[in-house]
Amino acid sequence: MSALPDSAECRSLLADGSVMTVTATRRPRFDRADVKCNAAHAPQLAGRMLTVVRLARHTEARFDSRDQVVISIDRQPGEHERDWELAVVLADRMVRGVYRPAAPVLANGWSDDWQLGRVDGRDTIDAPAHALLGGPGGLAHLGMLTGQPDAAAAVASARAWFPLHSGGVHDSLCWVEVSVYPAPHDGNANHGEEGDSIAVPGLDATQQLAVRRALAGARHFDVRGLGRWRSVVRFGQPRFHGNSFELALVMADRIARGREFVPRGRIIATGCSSAWHAGRVDPVDGCAPKCALILRHAAPGDRILLPAAWASGLDAFVRAAAEKGASVACIERIGII
Amino acid sequence: MGTIAAVTTMTTIARLFGWRGRGAPVEASALGVAMIAMPMAAGGVLPAGCGAVVIDTGGRTRRAPEGSRLQLAPGESAYVFHPGPYTADLAPFAAAPEIGLQVSFAVDNPDPRVAQQRFDLFLASEAQGPLALAQFSRAIEAALQRALAQGNLDLPPCTSPAEWNAFRAGFNQLLYVRFGVTVEECVPVDLGESVDFAAVLIARTLAQQQLAPAPVLALAAAPVACPARAMIAAPDPLADARALRRLFLELPCVMCALRLAVLPPGLLLFRRHQDVLRRLDLVSVAVSTMPALALAAPGVALAAHQQLRRIHHSRRAVGALDEAWALLARLQLSGAAQRETEFDGLFDDAARIVANLEYELGERRMATVDGAPA
Numbered sequence: 001m002s003a004l005p006d007s008a009e010c011r012s013l014l015a016d017g018s019v020m021t022v023t024a025t026r027r028p029r030f031d032r033a034d035v036k037c038n039a040a041h042a043p044q045l046a047g048r049m050l051t052v053v054r055l056a057r058h059t060e061a062r063f064d065s066r067d068q069v070v071i072s073i074d075r076q077p078g079e080h081e082r083d084w085e086l087a088v089v090l091a092d093r094m095v096r097g098v099y100r101p102a103a104p105v106l107a108n109g110w111s112d113d114w115q116l117g118r119v120d121g122r123d124t125i126d127a128p129a130h131a132l133l134g135g136p137g138g139l140a141h142l143g144m145l146t147g148q149p150d151a152a153a154a155v156a157s158a159r160a161w162f163p164l165h166s167g168g169v170h171d172s173l174c175w176v177e178v179s180v181y182p183a184p185h186d187g188n189a190n191h192g193e194e195g196d197s198i199a200v201p202g203l204d205a206t207q208q209l210a211v212r213r214a215l216a217g218a219r220h221f222d223v224r225g226l227g228r229w230r231s232v233v234r235f236g237q238p239r240f241h242g243n244s245f246e247l248a249l250v251m252a253d254r255i256a257r258g259r260e261f262v263p264r265g266r267i268i269a270t271g272c273s274s275a276w277h278a279g280r281v282d283p284v285d286g287c288a289p290k291c292a293l294i295l296r297h298a299a300p301g302d303r304i305l306l307p308a309a310w311a312s313g314l315d316a317f318v319r320a321a322a323e324k325g326a327s328v329a330c331i332e333r334i335g336i337i
Numbered sequence: 338m339g340t341i342a343a344v345t346t347m348t349t350i351a352r353l354f355g356w357r358g359r360g361a362p363v364e365a366s367a368l369g370v371a372m373i374a375m376p377m378a379a380g381g382v383l384p385a386g387c388g389a390v391v392i393d394t395g396g397r398t399r400r401a402p403e404g405s406r407l408q409l410a411p412g413e414s415a416y417v418f419h420p421g422p423y424t425a426d427l428a429p430f431a432a433a434p435e436i437g438l439q440v441s442f443a444v445d446n447p448d449p450r451v452a453q454q455r456f457d458l459f460l461a462s463e464a465q466g467p468l469a470l471a472q473f474s475r476a477i478e479a480a481l482q483r484a485l486a487q488g489n490l491d492l493p494p495c496t497s498p499a500e501w502n503a504f505r506a507g508f509n510q511l512l513y514v515r516f517g518v519t520v521e522e523c524v525p526v527d528l529g530e531s532v533d534f535a536a537v538l539i540a541r542t543l544a545q546q547q548l549a550p551a552p553v554l555a556l557a558a559a560p561v562a563c564p565a566r567a568m569i570a571a572p573d574p575l576a577d578a579r580a581l582r583r584l585f586l587e588l589p590c591v592m593c594a595l596r597l598a599v600l601p602p603g604l605l606l607f608r609r610h611q612d613v614l615r616r617l618d619l620v621s622v623a624v625s626t627m628p629a630l631a632l633a634a635p636g637v638a639l640a641a642h643q644q645l646r647r648i649h650h651s652r653r654a655v656g657a658l659d660e661a662w663a664l665l666a667r668l669q670l671s672g673a674a675q676r677e678t679e680f681d682g683l684f685d686d687a688a689r690i691v692a693n694l695e696y697e698l699g700e701r702r703m704a705t706v707d708g709a710p711a
Contacts, residue, residue, distance in 0.1 A: 061486035063653075064689050065696035151432040154542040156534070182535035224435070224529045251494060255433065258534040259527075261494045262430040264486070303493045331495045336436070336525040 008094035011106040012087035013124050013131070019106070020075040022087045024095040029068040035092070038072035045076070049088050055114035056089040059142060060098060069095055082110035083123045086134045089114065089142070099145055100299045109134020116152060117142040146266045146301070147175070149256055156180050158255035160267040161297075162248035163290045164240055171289075173268060173297050175236040176245055178215075178252040180229040194219060198231045202238045210243055217276030218250040218334070222259060229257065244284040247271030247305060250334060265301025265326065268294050279333040283309035291317045300325030308332040369419035373444075374460055375467040377417040379409035384417065388444075390457045391415045396586040398457040400447065416460045416468075420444040422521055425474035426528060429481055429492055434537060437528040440477070442512060445519040453590070456517030462586040465579070473516075480515055481508065484663055506670060514594075514666035515659070572644040577630045580651040584624045584658060584698075591661050592617045598665070599672035601680065609684045616691045623698045633704040647701050654697035660690050 007025040014020050035057075037049035049071060057063075069092055077084050086109030093099035108127055109119045111134070118141055119134030127133060134140070140157075141150040147159035157179035164174045183197060195212035203211065211233055219225025233249065248269040254260035255267070270290055271281045287310050294304055298321050306314070311330035318328045368375065368387060382405075383389050389401035394412040401407055407415055421443035428437045447454050460468070463476075484490040490507045491500060509520045596614060600606055630647055633639040639647075664686055671679045 061483065063657075063693055066689060066692045149432045152541070154538055154545055156432075156538060182539050223527075228535050255494070258433045258435045259529075260433060260436060261492050261496065262433050263493045264488050264491075267494065301488060303495075305495055327491065327493055327500070329493070329495050329497050329500075334495065336496075 004097045005095060008091055009104070010087045010091040010094065011104070012084045013106065013108050013127055014075065014077050015081055015083070015123065016078070017126075018075060020073055020077065020084060020087070022071060022073050022084070022091040024069055024071045024091040026067050026069055026095045029066055032068050034065060034068060036068060036070045037088075038070065039076065042076055045073075049073075052085050052088055052114055053092045056092070056117070056142070058115045059117035064096070067096070081123070083108045085110045085114070086119060086122075086132070086139075090132075097300075102297055102299075103130070105132055106130065107132040107134070109139065116150075118150065118153075146264075147252070147255070148262055149258075154181075156256045156258065158252045160248040160252035160255075160269055162245045162268070162270050163293045164237065165286050165290050165293055167289065171293050173293070174240065174245075176249050176252055177234045177236075178249065178256045179232045179234075180253075180256045181231075183228055183230050194226055197229065198233060200233045203235065210246075211249060214243075214246045214249055214273070214276055215253055217273075218253060218279070220277040221279040221334070222254070222257075224259070225257065231256075242284070243272040244270045244286075244290075246273060246276070247281060247307075247334075250276065251305065254334070263301065263303035265299055265303065267303050267305065268298070268326075269305035270294075271305065271307040271331075279335050281307050281331055281333060283307040295320055295324070298324045298326040302326035304328045306330045368417070369421065369423075371470050372419070373421070373423065373468045373470055373473055374416045374418035374464060377407060377415045379407055379415070381407050381417075383407065384419075387417050387419050389415055389417045390460050392461045396461050396582070398453060398461050400454075400457070416464060418444060418456075418460070418468075421518075423470055423473075425470065425477070426526065426531070427474060427478045427481060428528065428532075429478075429485055431482060434532045435527065435529045435534050437526055438481075439522075439524050439526040440474075440520060441522040442477075442518040442520050444517065454517060455514065458587065458590055459517050462583045477512065477516065480511065480659065480663065483659070484511060487660075489663060489667060507667070510666040510670050511663055514669065515662040572630070572641055572648055574630050574644075574648075577648045577651050580648075580655045581624065581627055583655055584651075587658060587662075588617065588621045588624060591658070591665060592621065594665055595668070598668045601672075601675065601677040606680055606684070609688075613684065613687045613691055616695065620691065620694045620698060623695075623702070627698070628702060628704075639704060643705060650697045650700040654694055654701065657690050657693040657697060661687075661694075664690060 004026070007023060010022045010024075012020045012022065035050055035053050037046040037053070039045040039049065053069075053071065071088060071091060073084070073088075087105075087107045090099060090105060090107050094101065094105075106128065108124045108131060109122045111118055111120045113120065119139050121135035122133050122138070124131075124133070132139060139145065141153065143150060144157075144159060147161070149156045149158045157177055159175045159177045161173040161175050163171070165171050194216040198212050198215055200208045200211045215231065215233070216226075231253070235245075248267065251260065251267050251269055255262060270284055272284050273280050273282045275282075284307065291306075291310075291314070295317060298304065302325075304321060304326055306328065308330045314328070314330065321328050368384065374390075377389065383401065383403060385404070388403065389407060391399050391401055391407075391409060391413050392415070393410070401415065409415060422441050423443070424439065424441045426437050426439055428434055430436075444456050481490070484507075485492055490504055490511070492504050493500065496504070505520075505523060508523065512518050512520055592614060595610075595617070598610075600610060630644055631639055633643070664683065668683055671683060
């Protein structure tokens with residue numbers, strides 16, 4: 001596992017259009033307070049930052065009293081602005097290694113329930129495309145950074161990641177998010193097609209059909225999957241080709257429906273199937289470049305799922321992933337063991 | 338009428354002389370099914386197949402011989418327990434209620450190599466009154482969820498057989514070290530029969546809808562809401578006492594087991610081991626000299642909100658104690674398997690847990706928090 005950084009930065013967009021930088025540094029605590037916030041000439045703002053950080057820490061499983069985190073901001077937000085809250089929380093997590101982003105982060109969002117890990121909304125309207133935005137439609141829950149569902153929300157949604165590989169510089173991991181709501185109960189179990197209850201906004205018709213077919217098949221494999229849910233599937237990036245996203249989609253669906261063990265980090269999966277109703281996982285193309293791409297983005301706690309046909313000759317990859325704290329499984333079928 | 342009066346007089350006399358239901362059989366029907374252990378009065382006969390643990394005022398335990406009439410010295414109390422096996426369904430992840438583990442566990446025969454059985458210590462320090470199976474499996478579930486969330490046990494999606502075996506080994510050791518029970522069988526199960534996740538989500542939606550109009554009514558409801566909040570905030574001295582009792586009884590046992598842990602040779606590791614033990618010794622002293630909850634100084638009462646803060650910290654110290662037991666289980670496994678590379682991380686975790694214990698107990702000791710130091 002890589003060593004923790006001594007300091008971390010997270011940016012946020014202010015209402016006047018300028019960019020604020022939140023810097024978090026870590027040092028031995030020596031009987032001092034566990035968090036200290038600095039805001040020049042604004043003790044009230046520092047107090048608010050402290051409250052936000054302390055509340056957000058309630059959602060973490062591991063408490064370490066050995067370090068003190070000092071958080072400071074380089075600009076002063078307006079009197080009633082709250083959009084910087086998410087950036088402060090993320091900076092605090094980055095410096096302790098709880099959240100390890102691959103690229104610099106620009107985050108905007110505020111919340112009334114940081115102690116539950118929820119992000120209620122954001123105020124900014126002209127944020128750049130790479131920005132991490134809180135609230136509905138974006139990051140609604142801090143666990144969503146690694147794809148985990150909010151264990152107390154009325155809508156269960158989970159994310160999984162799959163490699164987008166085209167051989168160019170834009171190769172990256174793309175997420176797929178499945179949100180499920182209970183379907184209204186009308187007595188008869190076999191009403192309509194499962195595919196009709198699955199909405200896939202933003203994709204073209206053929207891809208929508210592929211998504212619906214894969215999900216309906218995988219839910220058929222699962223005894224309790226059919227006829228219980230209305231679902232919405234969203235992709236981080238709507239333009240892609242091929243069907244190697246299917247395994248990630250199916251895993252996100254199973255986690256959202258509460259029927260799969262939850263990984264500590266993200267699920268990164270690639271694989272397709274012509275027989276999801278039997279739970280089978282078929283191989284896809286591009287083993288070597290996809291493995292290299294996954295390895296580049298792997299973080300501690302991540303779970304990497306690959307088709308069983310790739311298992312031979314992956315020893316070096318498995319070792320390298322384990323060094324980064326991620327675990328690899330080559331699977332023949334989904335489900336328990 | 339005369340008979341009833343005579344019986345009443347007899348009962349009064351019996352109570353007066355301390356004849357508490359001499360020879361009366363204990364309510365044994367539930368033992369071994371829904372009850373794991375229940376308190377027993379002196380003079381009772383142990384039911385067949387059950388064991389008994391006698392606990393004195395200082396928390397020291399001994400086993401009563403099987404099938405005998407229970408003899409208690411003044412100040413001692415006793416629990417009778419059925420060794421099982423028991424079966425429980427656990428949900429390892431709070432966010433995935435429809436998948437779980439079916440665990441069957443038992444209180445094993447006493448291990449002759451140790452001075453005190455872990456299960457006896459569990460009864461002495463944690464059982465308050467009868468110990469129901471449901472309550473015990475909730476405690477196991479909490480320990481399991483915590484170990485998984487911290488990454489000390491791994492149960493990832495699409496678990497491979499090798500990962501499952503590693504999980505089982507860690508889980509067995511965790512339950513043995515933390516609760517003193519032996520896992521006989523553990524299989525993944527579909528909990529969909531008993532838990533309907535869709536219904537859970539609907540219930541959450543309804544709860545949120547009921548909460549939503551609250552701000553509108555806040556003005557009218559404010560006078561009523563305030564006393565309710567005051568009642569919630571009343572300090573619970575018993576919670577603090579229980580937490581400190583657990584620390585007082587269990588810390589010496591944690592230290593004893595840590596001292597006996599098998600470590601690979603090496604001066605650096607030896608030094609870290611000694612350092613952790615030394616600091617735990619000081620923590621132990623801090624627990625046994627902890628000031629009373631309600632007093633800021635001799636004869637000076639402490640404000641209620643400060644008492645609440647103290648209770649909060651003593652409960653968090655117990656959380657760190659639970660982590661110490663879990664760490665001990667991992668140390669023993671790594672020592673037995675001679676995986677020497679893991680010890681660096683384990684001792685880093687040990688230093689973290691000891692630091693947390695020191696921090697929480699220091700906060701518990703403080704009477705006031707005057708202006709947060711820089």
